[in-house]
Amino acid sequence: xxxxxxxxxxxxxxxxxxxxxxxxxxxxxxxxxxxxxxxxxxxxxxxxxxxxxxxxxxxxxxxxxxxxxxxxxxxxxxxxxxxxxxxxxxxxxxxxxxxxxxxxxxxxxxxxxxxxxxxxxxxxxxxxxxxxxxxxxxx
Numbered sequence: 385x386x387x388x389x390x391x392x393x394x395x396x397x398x399x400x401x402x403x404x405x406x407x408x409x410x411x412x413x414x415x416x417x418x419x420x421x422x423x424x425x426x427x428x429x430x431x432x433x434x435x436x437x438x439x440x441x442x443x444x445x446x447x448x449x450x451x452x453x454x455x456x457x458x459x460x461x462x463x464x465x466x467x468x469x470x471x472x473x474x475x476x477x478x479x480x481x482x483x484x485x486x487x488x489x490x491x492x493x494x495x496x497x498x499x500x501x502x503x504x505x506x507x508x509x510x511x512x513x514x515x516x517x518x519x520x521x522x523x
Contacts, residue, residue: 402430402451403437409446414460415439420452427451441491459491462515471498471509473520484517 401422409419420434430451431437440457463469463486473480484498487506492513499506509517 400426400432402427402432403434404430404451405446405448407448409442411442411444412461413442415442415457423451429453459493461489461491462513463488463490463496463511463517465489468501469498469515469517471500471507471517471519474518475520486517 402425403420404423404427406419406421409415413419415437417434417438420437422434430453436454437452437457439460441460443456443458446452446456465486465488467486469484469486471482471484473482482503483501484507485501486496486498488496490496490511492511492515495508495510496517497506497508498517498519507519509519512518
């Protein structure tokens with residue numbers, strides 16, 4: 385009985401792990417399991433599991449031993465700057481496809497500027513999961 389009372393009153397600190405970089409990770413690196421390790425410490429803002437980071441891309445350089453934070457990572461880019469991409473404009477039943485040149489790098493769900501190759505007009509579009517740039521009404 386007295387043991388239960390002591391344990392109930394004893395302050396317990398929760399021990400959690402934080403994800404840190406196992407090696408220097410340059411910007412635009414797709415994270416693999418071996419790139420990360422867990423530190424037995426609570427680091428404010430750091431991820432607590434490696435599963436959340438594997439397959440993501442670094443948005444900035446992360447140095448070995450430094451914590452990996454949510455803002456340091458994002459989905460891998462599908463479109464590279466200056467790459468030729470397909471543009472698709474939809475309005476009602478009308479569908480127009482054209483070729484463009486990406487003016488920025490981006491991942492699925494991000495908005496980038498693209499220059500239409502034929503008209504030399506710059507448009508803004510949303511990158512689809514297949515790399516197609518959607519201009520106008522969204523799919």
